[in-house]
Amino acid sequence: MTNPLRNETTSDTLPSWDLGDLYQSPEDPNLRTDIAKAEALAAAFRKKYMGNVGTLTADDLAEAIKAYEELTDLSGKFSCYAQLLYAADMATPEHGIFYQNMMEKSSDISVTVLFFTLELNKIDDKHLSRHLEASESLRHYEPWIRDLRAFKPYQLADDMEELLHEKNITGAASWNRLFDETLAGLLFPFDKEQLGCAEIINLLSSPDAETRKKAGLSIGKVLAANGKTFSLITNVLAKDKEIEDKWRNFAEPISSRNLANFIEDDVVNNLIETVKNNYPKLSHRYYRIKAKWFGVKKLAYWDRNAPLPSADEEAISWDEAVKMVLASYRAFSPELADIGQQFFDNNWIDAVPRKGKESGAFAHPVVPSAHPYLLLNYLGKSRDVMTLAHELGHGIHQVLAGKQQGALMCDTPLTLAETASVFGEQLTFRSLLEKEKDERKRQIMIAGKVEDMLNTVVRQVAFCEFERVVHAERQNGELSQARICDIWMDVQEESLGDAFSFDISYKYYWTYISHFIHAPFYVYAYAFGDCLVNALYGQYLKQPKGFQEKYITMLKAGGSLRHTELLAPFGLNAKDPQFWQTGINVISDFIDQIE
Ligand SMILES: [Zn+2]
Secondary structure, three states, rough: OHHHHHHHHOOOOOOOOOOEEEOOOOOOOOHHHHHHHHHEEEEHHHHHOOOOOHHOHHHHHHHHHHHHHHHHHHHHHHHHHHHHHHHHHHOOHHHHHHHHHHHHHHHHHHHOOOHHHHHHOOOOOHHHHHHHOHHHHHOOOOOHHHHHHHHHHHHOOOOHHHHHHHHHOOHHHHHHHHHHHHHHHHOEEEEEEEEEEEEEEEEHHOOOOHHHHHHHHHHHHHHOOHHHHHHHHHHHHHHHHHHHHHHHOOOOOOHHHHHHOOOOOOHHHHHHHHHHHHOOOHHHHHHHHHHHHHHOOOOHHHOOOHHHOOOOOOOOOOOHHHHHHHHHHHOOOOHHHHHHHHHOOOOOEHHHHHHHHHHHHHEEOOOOOOOOOEEEOOOOHHHHHHHHHHHHHHHHHHHHHHHHHHHOOOOOOHHHHHHHHHHHHHHHHHHHHHOOOOHHHHHHHHHHHHHHHHHHHHHHHHHHHHHHHHHHOOOOOOOOOHHHHHHHHHHHHHHHHOOEEEEEHHHHHHHHHHHHHHHOOHHHHHHHHHHHHHHHHHHHOOOOOOOOHHHEEEEEOOOOOOOOOOOHHHHHOOOOOOOHHHHHHHHHHHHHHHH
C-alpha cells in the first residue's frame, strides 16, 4: 500500500499563496488604516444620505452608488484577507479570533450603510425608470438595481433588517464557525496515524481495497462519534432559516436560494426532476458496470470513488498538472490562458495539504481592486488535476468579471458561477483524451469523467433532495440524529442504485458536507453548471468559429445579465423543457461508449 501523503513527487514543489498583495500580516499598519478609512467612509455616507435616498437627483443617486461600491470593495478587502488566512490554517487560534474580529468590523460597516439599499428599494418603479433614463452614470448600475429590487417583496422593516444583519454574527455565522472548527479539528485514526478530514477522504480513492475500507470505516466511526454536535448544528440552522423565511414570506426552503440565483423555481424543479428520472440511465447503469469491472456483485460505499482496475496510479506532479491545464486552456483561447498564467506567476494559489487547512478547494474572488486566490489540497491524483482546471476556471471568470463589472456587479449568480469552472475541466479532459491513443486507457479516462459527472450531477441533486426533506421535516420539530441518517441513506440508495450495498457506517456521512451548512441548496448549482456546460460545449463543437469571443463576453458579463440573456447568443435556453435532457445525454452517451 502506498500512502499518498508520503508521495515525494508532489510535496516539495507545491505552492503556498502569498497574501501579501492584500496585507503583510494581521498587524500590518495598512490594515488598520483601511479599517479606519472604511469606518469613516461608512459614517460619512450614512450622515449624507440616510433618510433622503428617495429625493436624490438621478446623477446624485449614481454618485451615491459609486461611493457605496468603493466602500464595498474596501471592507471586502480586509474581511477576505482574514477569511483566507483562516482557511489556510484554522488550527492557529489567533487566526480564528482575527477572522471573527474582521467579520465583526465588516458587519458593523455594512449595518451602517444598510439603510441605503433598503431606501433605494422604496423608490417607486416609475420614478426610478425616469431616473435611469435621465442619467447615463446611473444606467451603468442598472443590473445591480434590478437585482436589488428582486428582493423587494421579501424585504422587512428597516430596523428589522438591521437587527437580523447584526444578529447574524452571533447566529448563523457562529454556527458555521462551530461546524468549520469541529470538522477541521477531527482526527481520524488510520493504522498508527491520526489523519485530518481531507487526508482520510482522499484514501477513499486509494487503489488498495483494504485501505479504502479501513478509511471508510474510520470516517464513519469518527463522524458518528460527533453526530450529536453535527445534528444540533443542522437542526439549529434549519430552524434559523425557517424563521427568517417565514418573516420574509418565502414559499419553500429552496425559494430564497432560487431568488438569490435569479432563477425561476420551475427551471430548477425541471432540472431536479429530469436528473432524478435519469438515475437509472446514469448512475444505476454506470455503477453496475463498475461492479462488474471489480468482479463483485455489490460495491461498498467506500468503492464509489475507487480508481478503476488498471487505471494509471502514478502521481501527477504539480508542475505537470500546471502544464497540462494551461496548455488545454491555451488551445482553446490564449487570452484565457494568459490570465490563468498569472495565478502561477504571482503565487495566487495555495495547493499544499496541511492539517487544519480547509478541506476541498475553492476560488475566492476577494475584491476587484485586488485579485482572486485559489485554495486547493493537491495530492497528485488525476481528480486533483481536474480540480485545478476547475478552480482556475473560476479564477479567470472572477478576474474578467471583476475588471469589467466592479464590486457590486461582478458576482455571478451561483448557477452561472459554475460555468467557467466546469468548462475549464471539460477543456482539460478533452485535450487529455485526444492525446491518449491506447483504447483501454481511453476507456478508463472516459469512465473517470463519467464518475466526475455523476458526482456533480447525480450526487449533488441527491444532496439537494436530502436538504429538501431535512428542511421540510424540521418545520414540524427537531430531527433526531437517527432520522437525519435515515433521510441520508434513502437518498443515497435511490440515487446510486442497486449496485451498492450500504454499510451502516455510511449513515453519518452527511455530517461533513459543508455546503449544507455554509450555503443551503447551493448544491444544485453544480448539476445546473454541468448540464449547462455540456450543452454549451455541444454548441462549441457544432460551431467553433467565433465561439471563444462569445464565451469571453459571457464571462465578462459577471452578474450583469440573467441566464436567458447570457445563453441566447449561443442559441440556448434553459427554460426549454428539453434543455436539461440534452446535457444529461452527454453523460449517457459516455456510458454507452464504455458499456
Ligand atoms: Zn466550482
